[in-house]
Amino acid sequence: MLSRRRLIGGAGAALALGLMPGGLSAAPLAKVKALGTIRVVVYQNNRPWSWEEGGKLVGLDADLAQAIATKLGVRADVAQLVADESADDDLRNGVWKGGLLGFTPGDIMLHVPFDRVFAARNDQVAIIAPYYRESFGLAGSGGMAVEAMPTEWKGRKLAVELDSIPDFYLIGSFGGVLAKDVTHYPTGSDAVAAAMAGQADAVLASRAQIEEGAHRSGGKPLALRKGPLPAFASPGWDIGMAVKENSRTLGDAVEEIVTAMGTSGEMKALFDRYGVTWTPANAAG
Amino acid sequence: MKGPMMRALSGAAALSLAVAAAPLIAQAPQGPTDADLMNDAASTGDVLTYGMGPQAHRFSTLKAIDTSNVSKLVPAFAASLGGEKQRGQEAQPIVYDGTIYVTGSYSRVFAFDARTGEEKWQYDARLPDGIMPCCDVVNRGAAIYGDKIIFATLDARLVALNRNTGKVIWNKQIADYKEGYSATAAPLIVKGMVITGNSGGEFGVVGAVEARDVNTGELIWHRPVIEGHMGTLKGKDNGITGKLNATWTGDLWKSGGGATWLGGTYDPETNLLFFGTGNPAPWNSHLRPGDNLYTASTLAIDPDTGVIKWHFQTTPHDGWDFDGVNEFIPFDATINGKPMKLGAKADRNGYFFVLDRTNGKFISANKFVMQTTWANGFNKAGKPNYIPEGRPPAPGEGKGKPVFASPSFLGGKNWMPMAYSQDTGLFYIPSNDWGMDIWNEPIAYKKGAAYLGAGFTIKSIAEDHIGALRAMDPKTGKIMWEYKNKAPLWGGVLTTGGNLVFTGTPEGYLKAFDAKTGQELWKFQTGSGVVGSPVTWEQDGEQYVAVMSGWGGAVPLWGGEVAKSFKDINQGGALWVFKLPK
Numbered sequence: 001m002l003s004r005r006r007l008i009g010g011a012g013a014a015l016a017l018g019l020m021p022g023g024l025s026a027a028p029l030a031k032v033k034a035l036g037t038i039r040v041v042v043y044q045n046n047r048p049w050s051w052e053e054g055g056k057l058v059g060l061d062a063d064l065a066q067a068i069a070t071k072l073g074v075r076a077d078v079a080q081l082v083a084d085e086s087a088d089d090d091l092r093n094g095v096w097k098g099g100l101l102g103f104t105p106g107d108i109m110l111h112v113p114f115d116r117v118f119a120a121r122n123d124q125v126a127i128i129a130p131y132y133r134e135s136f137g138l139a140g141s142g143g144m145a146v147e148a149m150p151t152e153w154k155g156r157k158l159a160v161e162l163d164s165i166p167d168f169y170l171i172g173s174f175g176g177v178l179a180k181d182v183t184h185y186p187t188g189s190d191a192v193a194a195a196m197a198g199q200a201d202a203v204l205a206s207r208a209q210i211e212e213g214a215h216r217s218g219g220k221p222l223a224l225r226k227g228p229l230p231a232f233a234s235p236g237w238d239i240g241m242a243v244k245e246n247s248r249t250l251g252d253a254v255e256e257i258v259t260a261m262g263t264s265g266e267m268k269a270l271f272d273r274y275g276v277t278w279t280p281a282n283a284a285g
Numbered sequence: 286m287k288g289p290m291m292r293a294l295s296g297a298a299a300l301s302l303a304v305a306a307a308p309l310i311a312q313a314p315q316g317p318t319d320a321d322l323m324n325d326a327a328s329t330g331d332v333l334t335y336g337m338g339p340q341a342h343r344f345s346t347l348k349a350i351d352t353s354n355v356s357k358l359v360p361a362f363a364a365s366l367g368g369e370k371q372r373g374q375e376a377q378p379i380v381y382d383g384t385i386y387v388t389g390s391y392s393r394v395f396a397f398d399a400r401t402g403e404e405k406w407q408y409d410a411r412l413p414d415g416i417m418p419c420c421d422v423v424n425r426g427a428a429i430y431g432d433k434i435i436f437a438t439l440d441a442r443l444v445a446l447n448r449n450t451g452k453v454i455w456n457k458q459i460a461d462y463k464e465g466y467s468a469t470a471a472p473l474i475v476k477g478m479v480i481t482g483n484s485g486g487e488f489g490v491v492g493a494v495e496a497r498d499v500n501t502g503e504l505i506w507h508r509p510v511i512e513g514h515m516g517t518l519k520g521k522d523n524g525i526t527g528k529l530n531a532t533w534t535g536d537l538w539k540s541g542g543g544a545t546w547l548g549g550t551y552d553p554e555t556n557l558l559f560f561g562t563g564n565p566a567p568w569n570s571h572l573r574p575g576d577n578l579y580t581a582s583t584l585a586i587d588p589d590t591g592v593i594k595w596h597f598q599t600t601p602h603d604g605w606d607f608d609g610v611n612e613f614i615p616f617d618a619t620i621n622g623k624p625m626k627l628g629a630k631a632d633r634n635g636y637f638f639v640l641d642r643t644n645g646k647f648i649s650a651n652k653f654v655m656q657t658t659w660a661n662g663f664n665k666a667g668k669p670n671y672i673p674e675g676r677p678p679a680p681g682e683g684k685g686k687p688v689f690a691s692p693s694f695l696g697g698k699n700w701m702p703m704a705y706s707q708d709t710g711l712f713y714i715p716s717n718d719w720g721m722d723i724w725n726e727p728i729a730y731k732k733g734a735a736y737l738g739a740g741f742t743i744k745s746i747a748e749d750h751i752g753a754l755r756a757m758d759p760k761t762g763k764i765m766w767e768y769k770n771k772a773p774l775w776g777g778v779l780t781t782g783g784n785l786v787f788t789g790t791p792e793g794y795l796k797a798f799d800a801k802t803g804q805e806l807w808k809f810q811t812g813s814g815v816v817g818s819p820v821t822w823e824q825d826g827e828q829y830v831a832v833m834s835g836w837g838g839a840v841p842l843w844g845g846e847v848a849k850s851f852k853d854i855n856q857g858g859a860l861w862v863f864k865l866p867k
Contacts, residue, residue, distance in 0.1 A: 043732055044415070082415040082463075086738060087730035100422055101391075101439070103414045111733035118728055134734070162489055162540055163567055168737055171535065172572045172679065179534045179572075186489065206734060233727075234735040 029072075029249040032107055037075045040065040041094040041106035044080035047189035048212035048274050049111055052080075060208070061110040063270050064131070068108075071257045079106055087113055088122055095242050096124040107243065107250060114240035114283055125242040128251040129258040130281030131267065132208075135236030136166055138229060139210045139222035140202035141195060146225040151177055158182050159191035159200035165234050166191075166204035173231060189213060195222055204229075208276045215275020238281035259284075315432040316448060317381060322430070322474055323553050332380040332820045335426045335471035336702065337779075339551040340615045343704035344780050345821045349828035350865060351783030355797045355807045358863045361829065362402030363811075366395060366858035370422075373837020374858055375700070377426040377471065377777060377818035379434070380831070386448070387833060387860050388424040388471075392438040394446060397860060399824060406451030410438045416462050418469075419485075420839035425548075425700070426471035426818075428479065430499050435479055437468035443479060443502060457502035459483065465490050470548035475558065475588050478505055482545025482560055482610075492543035494560050494586055506591030510562045510579050511541040516591055523591060532575040542566035543580040547610040547700055552628075554615070555643055557594060558586040559628065563608035568739065570604030571679035577602055581609035583630055583638075585645060595645030599632045601668065604676045605659055606694035607634040612702050615642050618710065618760055629759050631703055631714045633696030636663065639759050651762030653755055654697035655718040656746055658690050677723045677739065691720030693743045695773075695839060702818055704778040704786065709800050711765060712757045713786050715774040719847060720746050743845035751850055754778070754788055756803060766803030768796075772850040775838050777818025779830075787830060789815020791840070791851050795832050795861065813857025830863045 032038045042050035042061040050059040057078060069076030081094045081103065093099045094109045114130040140146040144156060151174050160166040162184040171179040185191040188205035192213030195203035203210065203222070214221040241258075243251040261267040262280060271278035317333050325331070326338030329347050337343050350358065366374070372390040379386040384405060385397045392410035397403065416439050427436040433445045433454055441460040446453055460466030465485040473480045478496040492510040497503060506518040512527025533541060542565045549560035565573060565580035581600040584593050600607040613630045620627070628642035635654040640647060647667025659676070660669035677688050695717065703714045721741045729738030745751055752770030757763075776789035785806070786798045791814035797807040814836025821830045835858040841851065 046732060049733075082417055083732035084417050085419075085731065086736075087733060090732075099414055100418065101412050101414045101416050113730040113733060113735070115728060115730075118730060136735075164731075165735055165737055168567075168569070168572060171537075172569075176534070176572075176574065179537075182535055184536055184540060233737055237730075237735050239733065 028247045029253050032072065032074055032250060035074070037077050038069050038072060038108065039077045039079060039104070039106040040069070041079050041081050041109040043111055044082050045187065046083075046111065047187065048208055048276060050080065060271060060274055060276065063273070065110060067261065067266070067270065068254055068257055072253065079104070081109070087118070091122050091125050091242055096244050105244070107247065108254060109242045112240050112242040114238035114281060124245055126245050126248055126251050127240050127242050129255040130238040130240040130283040131258050131262070132239045133236055133279040133281045134239055135207055136204060136232070136234055137207045137210055138202060138204045138225040139192075139195065140225075141198065141222055142220070144201045144223070146202065146223050147227055150174060150229065153202065154178060154181060156181060156201040157199070159185060159194045159203040161185055161188040161191055161205065164188065169229070169232055170204060193217070211276045212274045238283045240281070317429050317431065319474075319476060329823045331382075332378065332822050333429055335377055335428065335473065335548070336550060336612070337820060339473070339475065339553060341550045341612055341702065342614060342616070342707065343702060343778060343818070344706050346782040347821055347823055347828045348782040349823070350781070350785065350821075350830065352785060352799050352806060354865060355783070355785055357865055358797070358807055358809070358830065359866055360809070361862045361864045363862070364395070364397045364402040364404065364860045366393065366835070366860075371835060371856040371858040373421045373423045373816055374833040374835030375423040375425050375816050375838055376833050378820050378831050378833070378860065379427055379429050380820065380822045381429055381448075384448070385831060385860065385862070386427050386429065386434050388427050388436050389858060390422050390424065390835065390837065392422075392424055392436075392440075394427060394434060394436055394451070395860075396434075396448070396451060402860070402862065408444075408446055408451045410440070410442070410444065412438065412440055413462065416440055416467065417465070418467055421837050421842060423469050423838055425469055428472040428474050430474050433499070435472050435474070435499070437470060437472060437481060439467050439469065441466040441468045441483070443468070443472065443481065443497065445502065455502040457497070459495065460485070470546060473549055473551060473558070474499055475551045478588065480549065480551075480558060480588065482548050484544050484546030489540045489566075490544055491539070491541060492545045492562050494545055494549065494558070494584070494591070496588065496591060508586060508591040508593065510543045510545060510560075510584060511538050512578050513538040518590055526593065527578050532578045534574060537573050540566055541577065541580060544608075545610065547612065550612055550614060551588065552615040552642060555626065556588065557642065558588050559613035559615070559642075560584050560586060561608075561610035561613065561630070563610055564600075564603045564606050568606070569679060570602055570676065575602065581607060583609060583613045583640070585642070597638070597640055597645045597647065597667065599630070599636070599638060600634050605634070605690050607632065607659075607696065609633065610700070611698060614703070614705050614712070616705055616759070620648065620760060627759070629705070629712055631698045631712070631716070631757075633692065633698065634659065635692045635697035637712070637714065637757050637759070637762065649762055651757070653714050653757055653764065654692055654716055656691040656720065658720065678725070687722035687724040689720055689722055691746060692717070693719045693721035694741070695719070695743065695843065699775065699839065701775055701816070702777040704780040706780040706800055708782060708784065710758070710760070711800070712759055713778045713780055713788075713800075714755045714757055715776065715778055715788055716753050716755055717751050717773045718747050718753055719751050719773065720744050743843055743847045745847060751847060752790065754786070754798070756800075768798060768803050768805065772854070773840050773847065775814075775816040775840055776832075779819040779821060781821055787819045787832075789817065789819065789832055789834070791816065791836055791854055793834070793854065795819060795863075809861075809863065811857075811859065811861050813859070814851070814854045827864050832861055834859045834861055
């Protein structure tokens with residue numbers, strides 16, 4: 001079936017109004033404190049942000065969820081959401097309505113794109129607290145001319161995540177000359193691991209995936225391309241969090257915490273533990 | 286058997302008892318046999334297969350209810366599926382030995398007394414909350430065999446229940462729901478094997494057809510439908526599907542799509558299974574040059590080995606989500622003075638195909654919807670005459686400028702099965718006239734990361750209708766009559782020897798039409814939209830008609846301006862059974 005990123009605007013909103021009993025609404029700040037628990041939604045299998053290792057949920061978002069809960073003086077109930085076909089759908093499943101099969105919405109969801117156009121069409125939620133600037137980057141092993149024109153990479157093994165902007169760029173650009181050289185992996189993190197293990201000459205993935213992958217393997221870091229990729233579709237994006245539209249008291253409290261973590265150096269330290277350079281969101285000013 | 290008596294039996298005695306009992310069981314079958322299933326179209330006292338016969342004609346020779354008296358049809362009873370889980374009810378009932386078996390939304394099975402409507406038992410599958418069904422939590426029906434009722438679940442399992450008690454006999458995972466697989470189709474049973482397709486909207490899913498032992502659920506053969514993948518038979522390699530990289534670039538065949546989510550039909554005459562395959566991945570066709578075999582195709586498969594005997598691709602290099610899963614219905618007709626074994630399929634792409642079912646040779650393709658913007662007919666070789674402007678652009682090109690495409694991605698015909706009358710020689714197609722605006726969506730995100738998506742909105746193309754039930758003459762390609770419906774049609778069709786055609790509407794009606802003229806003769810309001818498939822059978826000397834009511838399925842999930850046509854329809858979940866008053 002077609003990739004379904006289309007519960008855009010009107011239809012989604014109309015559905016929301018009819019299907020949101022008050023009892024299920026995510027608790028604003030006072031309720032979270034009274035309950036002593038905040039339900040934080042993160043993505044399932046989203047290394048380096050949130051993934052399971054040895055039966056334990058780890059990652060940047062997992063740690064951030066714990067940090068926020070601690071500062072609110074409550075316990076974190078971290079729930080893993082299976083990504084649907086668009087982040088718009090994820091907000092519906094994870095924040096304002098819940099899943100069709102019974103996934104309980106969270107009080108807050110992490111790893112939500114902080115983008116004005118995206119926010120405008122998802123008016124059931126408030127998108128808050130931008131905490132990182134993400135972007136895609138190309139990294140290659142020794143002997144790979146990472147700064148060269150991409151067409152010169154013909155014949156080299158290029159690793160990407162299946163069905164991603166890096167995938168579309170490498171198989172579709174330049175008349176598709178690199179299409180045969182691309183190997184697809186289930187996640188960007190897997191693509192980085194392949195490059196670190198020498199199974200691929202270069203990888204096009206998110207910067208966090210590349211840095212954490214190098215840090216994890218302890219091997220020689222890949223060389224990151226400094227120049228922009230010609231005609232590449234994404235300049236990067238900010239990552240924030242989402243609360244239900246009527247949970248702004250909670251949103252404001254979390255935003256204060258996140259801002260303070262940035263200023264105090266705590267956020268940088270949290271990212272350092274995974275080998276990822278903390279880059280403040282553009283919108284964080 | 287009581288405990289003390291069991292303990293009293295020595296090992297040898299128990300063994301001899303078992304040996305003695307075996308022939309008795311064989312002599313007294315506990316339910317429908319393979320032969321019964323193959324004879325389902327002719328046996329009027331039951332409904333044993335999805336499609337009312339392995340060829341899925343959905344035709345009954347019963348004629349107690351006919352054009353002269355159908356207006357008097359009244360409910361015998363209704364049975365609610367209850368609970369809060371009232372979503373789309375797309376199932377076709379199975380009727381056997383005084384019991385009606387239906388599946389419901391959220392992977393549930395119900396057994397109702399066929400005379401009173403009282404519930405005998407109910408089975409609710411326990412579903413994990415991590416399933417992401419693309420198109421509502423529907424199920425299209427169960428299969429019956431011996432003492433078993435077998436159905437597929439949203440978390441991609443096959444479950445065999447004892448048909449008298451509803452207790453689980455076996456329960457097998459057929460694919461991993463965590464990888465995006467699901468299952469909603471009714472299983473097909475042929476030669477003691479359960480034959481299933483697979484479904485999944487997620488990227489990375491590869492379509493396959495599988496056969497399992499009906500008594501144990503153990504895999505017998507596995508046939509991937511994308512070229513390059515290895516098939517298996519009894520645990521051993523059984524040849525690659527197609528030829529590696531013949532119509533795919535790089536390693537894209539590994540995640541090529543082609544889900545066989547609607548199941549299949551079987552033709553005992555040619556001993557062939559017919560399965561349709563879904564559209565290719567990725568969605569953007571510019572990234573995957575080539576025909577992308579065998580996506581958007583009909584495949585003929587040998588049920589004994591799982592080997593593909595022929596294929597016909599209805600939408601080569603699909604770029605519109607015209608997946609080719611629709612049912613291929615075997616029928617015989619005389620073409621140019623020559624009696625032929627044929628098969629027909631009304632495709633998502635708006636064309637009605639007739640093929641030689643012995644070899645897949647193209648006979649004809651005729652439009653059954655108002656408009657096809659993607660192609661202007663098919664040439665003699667069976668290839669579409671593409672309209673280049675009708676292909677959605679590659680992401681990054683023509684940014685923001687929508688392309689209008691018709692049919693919409695929901696298709697000229699979606700999952701809902703058509704019927705073929707052996708009396709009139711016509712196919713009755715539940716179709717929809719609608720288009721879509723499709724554009725590149727530059728601000729899109731997937732799993733929290735930037736992505737290049739497509740946005741689209743479904744649009745009406747006619748003032749007075751979206752749905753249209755059409756009678757197609759397969760020999761001429763002419764539409765003999767049509768019934769227009771305001772909301773999209775989403776339910777299956779039944780035709781009978783009483784010169785009748787039955788189908789349901791989202792507005793909540795089950796309707797009956799004159800099979801020759803299309804004149805509407807009867808309707809009944811069931812209280813919620815009808816998106817299931819009606820059946821008919823004879824019981825205690827009377828003819829019965831049954832259908833599921835319960836609005837849902839993919840249509841209400843996508844909306845657009847089309848949503849106006851069904852905004853006042855409420856959800857439900859009930860089995861309705863009708864007969865003539867005495």
